[in-house]
Amino acid sequence: MQREVGSLPLAPALRAKLVAAGFQTAQELLETGPCGLSKELGISKEEALEALQVVRQECPGDVARTAGGSGITRKCTALELLEEEQAQGSIITFCSALDSILGGGVQLTKITEICGAPGVGKTQLCMQLAVDVQIPECFGGVAGEAVFIDTEGSFMVDRVVDIATACVQHCQLIAEAHQEEDHLKALETFSLESILSHIYYFRCRDYIELLAQVYLLPDFLSEHSKVRLVVVDGIAFPFRHDFEDLSLRTRLLNGLAQQLIIIAHDHKSAVVLTNQMTTRIGQNQSTLVPALVSWLPRCAASSCHSKCRRY
Amino acid sequence: MVVLRAGLCPGLTEEMIQLLRANGIRTVVDFVSSDLEEVAQKCSLSYKALVAVRRVLLAQFSAFPTNGADLYEELKSSTAILPTGSPSLDQLLDSGLYTGEVTELMGAPGSGKTQVCLGIAASVSLGLKQHVLFLDSTGGFTASRLYQILRARAEDGEEQLEALQRIQVVRVFNIYEMLSALQELRDRLSQQVVSSMGPLKIVVIDSVSAVIYPLLGGKHSEGLAIMMQLARELKTLAKEFSLAVVVTNQVTRESSTGPLKPALGRSWSFVPSTRVLLESKEATWEKATTQRVASLAKSSRQPTGIQVELDIGNGDVQELSPATLTQGL
Numbered sequence: 003m004q005r006e007v008g009s010l011p012l013a014p015a016l017r018a019k020l021v022a023a024g025f026q027t028a029q030e031l032l033e034t035g036p037c038g039l040s041k042e043l044g045i046s047k048e049e050a051l052e053a054l055q056v057v058r059q060e061c062p063g064d065v066a067r068t069a070g071g072s073g074i075t076r077k078c079t080a081l082e083l084l085e086e087e088q089a090q091g092s093i094i095t096f097c098s099a100l101d102s103i104l105g106g107g108v109q110l111t112k113i114t115e116i117c118g119a120p121g122v123g124k125t126q127l128c129m130q131l132a133v134d135v136q137i138p139e140c141f142g143g144v145a146g147e148a149v150f151i152d153t154e155g156s157f158m159v160d161r162v163v164d165i166a167t168a169c170v171q172h173c174q175l176i177a178e179a180h181q182e183e184d185h186l187k188a189l190e191t192f193s194l195e196s197i198l199s200h201i202y203y204f205r206c207r208d209y210i211e212l213l214a215q216v217y218l219l220p221d222f223l224s225e226h227s228k229v230r231l232v233v234v235d236g237i238a239f240p241f242r243h244d245f246e247d248l249s250l251r252t253r254l255l256n257g258l259a260q261q262l263i264i265i266a267h268d269h270k271s272a273v274v275l276t277n278q279m280t281t282r283i284g285q286n287q288s289t290l291v292p293a294l295v296s297w298l299p300r301c302a303a304s305s306c307h308s309k310c311r312r313y
Numbered sequence: 314m315v316v317l318r319a320g321l322c323p324g325l326t327e328e329m330i331q332l333l334r335a336n337g338i339r340t341v342v343d344f345v346s347s348d349l350e351e352v353a354q355k356c357s358l359s360y361k362a363l364v365a366v367r368r369v370l371l372a373q374f375s376a377f378p379t380n381g382a383d384l385y386e387e388l389k390s391s392t393a394i395l396p397t398g399s400p401s402l403d404q405l406l407d408s409g410l411y412t413g414e415v416t417e418l419m420g421a422p423g424s425g426k427t428q429v430c431l432g433i434a435a436s437v438s439l440g441l442k443q444h445v446l447f448l449d450s451t452g453g454f455t456a457s458r459l460y461q462i463l464r465a466r467a468e469d470g471e472e473q474l475e476a477l478q479r480i481q482v483v484r485v486f487n488i489y490e491m492l493s494a495l496q497e498l499r500d501r502l503s504q505q506v507v508s509s510m511g512p513l514k515i516v517v518i519d520s521v522s523a524v525i526y527p528l529l530g531g532k533h534s535e536g537l538a539i540m541m542q543l544a545r546e547l548k549t550l551a552k553e554f555s556l557a558v559v560v561t562n563q564v565t566r567e568s569s570t571g572p573l574k575p576a577l578g579r580s581w582s583f584v585p586s587t588r589v590l591l592e593s594k595e596a597t598w599e600k601a602t603t604q605r606v607a608s609l610a611k612s613s614r615q616p617t618g619i620q621v622e623l624d625i626g627n628g629d630v631q632e633l634s635p636a637t638l639t640q641g642l
Contacts, residue, residue, distance in 0.1 A: 024316035076484035
């Protein structure tokens with residue numbers, strides 16, 4: 003357990019004290035114990051105890067390691083990952099052209115970004131997805147729930163009611179055509195009320211609320227483990243106005259991106275983001291590009307709608 | 314700066330340490346650099362014992378010089394050159410990825426860095442039958458795409474499955490997890506534990522900037538310190554265990570029309586020995602293309618500015634453009 007002191011997640015001031023006192027590895031810290039540590043560094047016993055707890059968490063004991071368990075739970079071979087991916091479903095959008103370019107639908111455990119000019123249908127698509135994620139498995143869906151985080155205030159409940167009613171009717175037609183027992187059983191629970199009650203809606207008015215909501219989301223998701231879709235409608239909107247410190251904005255966005263990736267991966271849900279378009283004025287012409295371009299690297303798929311190519 | 318402790322070397326007892334500490338000598342460096350006669354007098358310890366302890370400590374903690382010829386022999390016997398799976402990229406890298414070095418792939422989003430990394434993993438696992446460690450921090454590792462690449466390169470289903478088993482994927486989403494994963498790898502390699510991990514020759518990290526970006530900037534230099542910790546960890550791994558380390562990085566611009574430059578700043582630019590910039594051939598949204606252009610931005614063996622064309626689809630590349638010398642980055 004030769005983990006270096008500099009690489010442990012402790013407060014910088016504490017770390018500086020540790021290095022100045024000559025501690026190099028985590029093993030030395032654990033050997034010294036809290037009393038010795040508080041004496042050497044001149045910190046209180048509680049602080050020393052807290053620090054040692056953090057160290058113990060980061061470096062699981064050798065026993066755990068040799069038993070095959072590892073602190074990192076996200077390790078596997080590519081073959082196991084392949085089997086997992088093949089067994090995973092995707093959320094259909096009810097538009098076959100869109101489904102085919104996305105490779106079957108919106109992928110779970112990945113982030114998908116939808117960008118487009120105003121009015122092209124991004125929020126509509128998100129509302130459709132929030133309903134589609136709830137389709138029971140026997141009809142080809144993932145039977146999950148949805149979280150909808152709205153920053154622009156464009157979520158219209160009456161439109162969702164229309165979409166949900168149409169979806170239920172569609173499933174009823176399929177059930178009538180096939181007449182299978184599990185179809186009919188699933189239809190009993192798949193109704194307008196259940197669809198609406200499984201869409202969890204959050205309204206965030208500025209970037210602080212958005213950041214807080216996303217960072218608190220893992221707790222919410224561990225209570226509602228059936229959530230398979232997280233929609234953030236308007237990821238760029240709160241960040242585009244009133245931001246004087248651009249480097250802070252980049253840092254916050256990158257932190258947000260990593261948090262969303264963690265959510266997508268750990269809870270096996272799809273994360274869908276909508277983004278606005280902005281104009282990049284080049285030498286001879288101007289092009290429409292998604293806003294906050296540095297955001298793009300986090301997304302597995304990014305589909306762009308322009309006004310003339312509507313699906 | 315190791316603290317003096319009882320048992321660090323024979324002859325160093327607890328009372329000696331207490332006496333030394335009382336006189337302000339706490340670490341090995343303090344001990345070795347102090348005047349032993351004075352110390353013997355002040356702490357009333359025997360001079361002979363102190364000299365003996367110093368000799369042992371020096372032997373334990375100092376670095377030993379080697380001469381150039383020995384170093385060259387060692388290098389010849391321990392360095393391997395791993396093919397990347399794409400002949401034109403190999404040509405750019407002076408026949409492939411060298412073990413003992415850190416190679417960086419940088420590019421804008423969508424330029425193909427993850428695809429090239431998958432190609433490298435497939436080539437090393439299938440062609441050389443060596444194990445690969447893939448640290449994924451962006452969630453961009455898609456096993457089905459890897460399978461596609463393997464299917465295009467090998468006919469036999471058994472071989473493909475074995476190749477998949479040799480690639481271990483660890484998902485690390487923040488810097489501490491990444492450091493922890495690298496540390497675990499170091500422990501495992503230094504203890505030579507016989508486990509399911511066979512001979513490891515390459516570590517691919519996609520991407521390094523994703524975990525460091527949230528920490529950089531602002532008034533605190535903590536981000537820089539952690540970044541340098543990571544740099545040291547990577548270089549130590551590469552050198553000590555003869556591994557090839559491949560990392561991916563983003564690019565930024567000075568202003569909205571300036572030239573592209575690698576992210577993570579000047580401090581990180583000293584870490585990789587070789588840097589390759591990936592760009593799309595025609596940057597448009599309309600045409601779907603798998604063509605990319607790779608240019609050498611930093612290398613200790615080849616002249617910078619060489620460009621080759623790359624196809625990140627299934628085909629192994631071809632299209633070779635004679636090396637064109639353009640303005641180096």
